[in-house]
Amino acid sequence: QSALTQPASVSGSPGQSITISCAGTSSDVGSYNLVSWFQQHPGKAPKLMIYEANKRPSGVSNRFSGSRSGNTASLTISGLQTEDEADYYCWAYAGSSTYVFGSGTKVTVV
């Protein structure tokens, strides 16, 4: 049950695209398509941005997209906006009804 590996921080300018990686193992990300991505602003609850690796919930901007390849999942934010500045976490099913979060990535819009 080790945390998935994410970069500690990613930055970009308004309008640019950034990608956050989420490295797991063959026991979690590599075995199941149950990967979610959450956005968390300071002092707030996490908000679901992507589920099942590449699906977007109703109401989430289409600037957010997800993918999964092998043991790594990725979240891409295109057309970066100031309100995208937040912490982002991946979350994956790890089998036997257990789940694991990523270490978290702080996105800064510079």
Next chain:
Amino acid sequence: QVQLVESGGGVVQPGTSVRLSCVGSGVTFRSYGMHWVRQAPGKGLEWVALISYDGNSQQYVDSVKGRFTISRDNSKNTLYLQINSLRIDDTAVYFCASGASGDSWGQGTLVTVSS
């Protein structure tokens, strides 16, 4: 989506117990598996426990097995987390979340373990 509201947090002494609650709105509550997730101050999210939609199966992160118990009462649309033998490092905001993908979250309840 289900609306979720947690309660039960506060300042508690090491070695004592606390029971957290999470009330869900709507008939859909009983259709979802439910999670507890915690976040220590300034730290990342940690998945803690999962209970099936009918309450018949539970699973925990290894670090809390034996001290934490997740349960639910679908007649009251309520999820619970019983925490025994509280330790300093249990200090965190505890969130409840619904579904296999974490579709909906409550606002969290803060548990501070301090003497």
